[in-house]
Amino acid sequence: xxAKFDIQDxxxxxxxxxxxxxxxxxxxxxxxLGVIGPAGSGKTTFIRSLDRMNxxxxxxxxxxxxxxxxxxxxxxxxxxxTLRKKVxxxxxxxxxxxxxxxxxxxxxxRLAGIRNHDQLGGLVEQxxxxxxxxxxxxxxLEMSGLRLSGGQQQRLCLARVxxxxxxxxxxxxxxxxxxxISTAKIEEALTALKKxxxxxxxxNNTKQAARIADQTAFFLMGELIEIGPTDRxxxxxxxxxxxxxxxxxxx
Amino acid sequence: xxxxxxxxxxxxxxxxxxxxILTLAVLVFIIVFVLEKxxxxxxxxxxxxxxxxxxxxxxxxxxxxxxxxxxxxxxxxAAPLGISTAVYLTEYTVETRATKIIRFGTDCLAGIPSIxxxxxxxxxxxxxxxxxxxILSGGLTLAVMILPTIIRTxxxxxxxxxxxxxxxxxxxxxTRWQTVKRVILPNAxxxxxxxxxxxxxxxxxxxxxxxxxxxxxxxxxxxxxxxTRTMAVHFYILAREGISSENAYGTAAxxxxxxxxxxxxxxxxxxxxxxxxx
Numbered sequence: 001x002x003a004k005f006d007i008q009d010x011x012x013x014x015x016x017x018x019x020x021x022x023x024x025x026x027x028x029x030x031x032x033l034g035v036i037g038p039a040g041s042g043k044t045t046f047i048r049s050l051d052r053m054n055x056x057x058x059x060x061x062x063x064x065x066x067x068x069x070x071x072x073x074x075x076x077x078x079x080x081x082t083l084r085k086k087v088x089x090x091x092x093x094x095x096x097x098x099x100x101x102x103x104x105x106x107x108x109x110r111l112a113g114i115r116n117h118d119q120l121g122g123l124v125e126q127x128x129x130x131x132x133x134x135x136x137x138x139x140x141l142e143m144s145g146l147r148l149s150g151g152q153q154q155r156l157c158l159a160r161v162x163x164x165x166x167x168x169x170x171x172x173x174x175x176x177x178x179x180x181i182s183t184a185k186i187e188e189a190l191t192a193l194k195k196x197x198x199x200x201x202x203x204n205n206t207k208q209a210a211r212i213a214d215q216t217a218f219f220l221m222g223e224l225i226e227i228g229p230t231d232r233x234x235x236x237x238x239x240x241x242x243x244x245x246x247x248x249x250x251x
Numbered sequence: 252x253x254x255x256x257x258x259x260x261x262x263x264x265x266x267x268x269x270x271x272i273l274t275l276a277v278l279v280f281i282i283v284f285v286l287e288k289x290x291x292x293x294x295x296x297x298x299x300x301x302x303x304x305x306x307x308x309x310x311x312x313x314x315x316x317x318x319x320x321x322x323x324x325x326x327x328x329a330a331p332l333g334i335s336t337a338v339y340l341t342e343y344t345v346e347t348r349a350t351k352i353i354r355f356g357t358d359c360l361a362g363i364p365s366i367x368x369x370x371x372x373x374x375x376x377x378x379x380x381x382x383x384x385x386i387l388s389g390g391l392t393l394a395v396m397i398l399p400t401i402i403r404t405x406x407x408x409x410x411x412x413x414x415x416x417x418x419x420x421x422x423x424x425x426t427r428w429q430t431v432k433r434v435i436l437p438n439a440x441x442x443x444x445x446x447x448x449x450x451x452x453x454x455x456x457x458x459x460x461x462x463x464x465x466x467x468x469x470x471x472x473x474x475x476x477x478x479t480r481t482m483a484v485h486f487y488i489l490a491r492e493g494i495s496s497e498n499a500y501g502t503a504a505x506x507x508x509x510x511x512x513x514x515x516x517x518x519x520x521x522x523x524x525x526x527x528x529x
Contacts, residue, residue, distance in 0.1 A: 051422065053418065053421065053422060056417075056418075056421060058345050081424055081425070081426055082424075084421065084422055084423070084424045085424035088422065088423070089422040091415065091418065091419070091422075093415065095413075095415040095416065095418075095419050097416060097419060097420075097434060098416075098437075098438060107420075107423055107425075107433070108423040108424055111423065111424050111425050111429055112424065157419075160423065161423070164423060164424060
């Protein structure tokens with residue numbers, strides 16, 4: 001199968017501390033990769049390396065290579081802004097920008113230079129449909145995004161990423177602050193979206209990975225311990241640490 | 252012996268509330284005092300006729316013009332410069348020794364007595380650049396004087412914009428400038444406006460820096476190269492030289508009302524802007 005991302009010997013340092021050690025993996029397209037591991041295991045650092053969000057913070061240093069469709073995204077001359085248009089990110093805390101629902105969603109497309117009103121309107125409907133919230137908000141698109149509930153805001157964030165028409169969607173514990181119903185809606189949306197997108201889902205909730213991920217990667221203390229089909233990771237893990245984590249003996 | 256929480260609570264409310272009432276009382280007293288003495292003089296004719304006989308008779312029309320023009324010029328010059336500097340310092344540079352020194356420098360500048368700026372303006376704009384006592388010299392001097400305030404308030408306003416907004420903007424493929432333009436400046440605007448209001452307030456009330464640089468001519472200026480007199484300077488001269496205490500208080504009352512009107516307008520605009528976004 002084609003690898004969307006090919007990560008080779010990735011080391012990430014922060015203020016001199018080694019946060020990721022020799023991480024090597026291939027991420028196939030049109031699948032959900034679940035990334036699990038206890039807090040501080042490097043999951044967030046890992047996905048933030050994939051759209052170069054890490055480098056916005058001072059003190060970040062990386063070694064190794066990350067190829068997206070065969071191209072090194074850290075090569076000099078590879079533009080981070082172009083990369084982030086292809087690789088969207090949904091953060092752990094839902095952050096609606098202080099503007100209307102409509103303006104939140106067209107933020108990315110506008111940056112990409114789309115001015116046509118009908119086209120923008122089409123994108124708004126399409127992305128909200130895909131995030132399973134069109135019916136909830138279609139009559140109040142002019143309302144401020146800040147007035148939505150947490151679960152709605154997070155789906156708004158997902159819709160906002162979808163409106164950029166990216167190739168990859170990164171989600172950093174997107175459901176950590178959400179109620180079970182909002183979580184179910186997001187999971188439903190992601191399952192539908194994987195036909196078109198490569199999805200990388202960092203989650204604190206191993207059950208969530210078991211429910212929707214095709215492959216699961218287990219991180220521990222900055223190292224990728226094991227990666228494989230989700231069924232196998234949860235039923236017949238090779239490493240004892242993985243077994244201990246997925247069965248809830250620690251973490 | 253331990254005092255019961257009920258009593259300490261009562262004591263705290265009394266002391267804090269008392270301080271508030273005392274502060275308000277002083278403010279209200281000053282305003283009422285000046286308005287009571289000045290308002291009887293203020294009428295349409297007072298505002299819109301020129302001063303006669305050094306201000307002993309007639310109105311304050313030319314000083315009204317001077318009070319509008321000088322701060323306006325100062326803001327037109329200082330706001331773009333100050334806001335740009337602040338955005339550059341906070342968004343485009345990493346915190347280093349150099350930015351710390353710049354910040355310390357602006358803090359020091361903000362605390363310098365205005366007469367020093369007046370002296371600087373006199374030596375630099377009036378004499379060295381040969382602009383003479385003029386609206387231009389005065390406006391530029393005021394601009395230099397309020398620049399640190401605008402830089403600092405803008406910096407604080409920009410820093411107060413949540414980091415998560417920046418992250419979201421970058422993650423959606425925005426460049427730094429797009430992020431500044433679409434997310435940071437709109438959200439920092441109320442704070443930036445506060446800085447501009449402080450700047451306007453300082454320049455309207457300024458006397459020392461203005462006398463040295465814009466002079467105190469009572470004639471109607473015909474260009475920015477003419478000297479002018481602001482209401483604050485007019486008040487100072489009328490009171491200091493014992494020319495006319497009625498007209499001095501009339502000028503002061505007008506000044507207070509003007510500052511109040513400007514502030515109310517600014518708050519009203521800010522309120523509308525915030526309501527639209529949340």
